[in-house]
Amino acid sequence: MRSTNAILAEDLVDAETKKxxxxxxxxxxxxxxxxxxxxxxxxxRSYLNIKLTxxxxxxxxxxxxxxxxxxxxxxxEDYVIADxxxxxxxxxxxxxxxxxxxxxxxxxxxxxCEVMHTPMRWNYWHFSxxxxxxxxxxxxxxxxxxxxxxxxxxxxxxxLISEFAVIETKEYDIINQECYMKx
Amino acid sequence: MxxxxxxxxxxxxDDSSRMAxxxxxxxxxxxxxxxxxxxxxxxxxxxxxxxxYYEETYELTEVDKKYIHIEKSLKKQWQELRSFYxxxxxxxxxxxxxxxxxxxxxxxxxxxxxxxxxxKSIFYTIIKNGITIYFDHFIQIEEDMDxxxxxxxxxxxxxxxxxxxxxxxxxxxQEFYLGETLPSFISNDELSQ
Numbered sequence: 001m002r003s004t005n006a007i008l009a010e011d012l013v014d015a016e017t018k019k020x021x022x023x024x025x026x027x028x029x030x031x032x033x034x035x036x037x038x039x040x041x042x043x044x045r046s047y048l049n050i051k052l053t054x055x056x057x058x059x060x061x062x063x064x065x066x067x068x069x070x071x072x073x074x075x076x077e078d079y080v081i082a083d084x085x086x087x088x089x090x091x092x093x094x095x096x097x098x099x100x101x102x103x104x105x106x107x108x109x110x111x112x113c114e115v116m117h118t119p120m121r122w123n124y125w126h127f128s129x130x131x132x133x134x135x136x137x138x139x140x141x142x143x144x145x146x147x148x149x150x151x152x153x154x155x156x157x158x159x160l161i162s163e164f165a166v167i168e169t170k171e172y173d174i175i176n177q178e179c180y181m182k183x
Numbered sequence: 184m185x186x187x188x189x190x191x192x193x194x195x196x197d198d199s200s201r202m203a204x205x206x207x208x209x210x211x212x213x214x215x216x217x218x219x220x221x222x223x224x225x226x227x228x229x230x231x232x233x234x235x236y237y238e239e240t241y242e243l244t245e246v247d248k249k250y251i252h253i254e255k256s257l258k259k260q261w262q263e264l265r266s267f268y269x270x271x272x273x274x275x276x277x278x279x280x281x282x283x284x285x286x287x288x289x290x291x292x293x294x295x296x297x298x299x300x301x302x303k304s305i306f307y308t309i310i311k312n313g314i315t316i317y318f319d320h321f322i323q324i325e326e327d328m329d330x331x332x333x334x335x336x337x338x339x340x341x342x343x344x345x346x347x348x349x350x351x352x353x354x355x356x357q358e359f360y361l362g363e364t365l366p367s368f369i370s371n372d373e374l375s376q
Contacts, residue, residue, distance in 0.1 A: 014296045014298070014308070016294050016295065016296045017294050017295075017296045017308045017310055017315075019296070019308050021298060022298050022300055022306055023260075023263075023264065023298065023299075023301070026301070027301075028267045028301045094339065098341065100344065101344070102346070104346075151302060151321060151332070152332055152346055154300075154302050155300075155302070155304070155306075155317075155319040155321075155332035155334075155346075156332065156334060156344065158300060158306060158317070158319065159317035159319070159332075159334035159336075160334075162308065162317060163315060163317070163334075163336050163339070163341075164339070
């Protein structure tokens with residue numbers, strides 16, 4: 001799931017097509033070809049209301065190893081509980097593995113969507129929607145990519161998420177502890 | 184003067200004739216947009232005893248009403264997003280919309296929406312007969328830059344993806360709705376120029 005800045009449900013979804021508004025998929029300061037999402041399950045829907053304080057951002061808003069020792073953030077010091085945020089949901093299986101193939105003359109690449117576990121110090125359940133080529137994960141700094149590739153990937157990302165994002169989710173499985181707990 | 188939808192049954196035309204027709208649709212669509220602008224510009228007021236010529240003869244079609252509705256949506260979205268862009272981007276977006284929207288409305292979609300992306304593109308979502316087309320029109324035209332990215336989904340499966348000029352992309356979408364067979368995704372990764 002991914003939180004949005006939408007306050008009202010009718011702001012989140014286009015009334016005509018019932019698709020998520022693309023401005024709520026990603027803000028200009030973020031990168032649609034490296035999109036943060038959270039695995040729903042152990043991390044519950046209500047936890048989206050967690051908002052890091054400036055101190056919390058400095059101490060906790062960083063990627064980390066899955067088994068890194070992290071001091072638990074403190075309420076009202078490292079984070080506060082903000083107003084209820086609207087969010088949307090995507091099934092990982094529906095987007096993982098989706099392909100973009102770009103070819104124009106001799107300029108060609110194939111990128112595959114990969115939903116990766118990218119834990120952060122404040123949230124172990126942080127994941128990222130990224131794109132991968134034969135040379136590895138596409139660097140998320142847009143300046144490192146050809147402009148036309150960025151344009152194509154960004155557009156395909158928009159379409160992909162528009163197609164599969166939903167604003168309500170039915171029952172879902174909670175990941176088995178054996179998948180993430182060390183012995 | 185009565186503006187109506189053009190007959191876009193281009194199946195019997197060869198490629199060059201089809202391209203010419205597509206350009207014609209775009210041009211007329213833009214002209215029609217200007218007429219609508221004029222119609223709504225309050226040139227005739229309740230105080231006027233004499234109705235202007237165009238009000239006596241011009242009838243808004245359902246397509247015109249859709250056009251007006253979507254244009255209002257563009258304007259509203261711009262108000263929300265303008266802080267992210269340079270001021271001249273709105274004119275670029277609007278001119279881009281005047282090129283692409285008439286073409287897409289001519290497909291007679293069941294549903295259509297327009298959104299402004301953060302990449303200076305006009306992102307259309309078109310739904311017709313259970314097929315969803317995402318038509319992403321990039322309005323900042325630079326040399327060697329693709330102008331439109333098209334993604335087509337049916338039953339949650341991507342069945343087509345490609346990028347090309349506006350005219351080529353529209354033609355591809357039009358062929359799709361006419362029922363012509365599309366090359367498979369693997370072999371048709373790029374719309375032909």
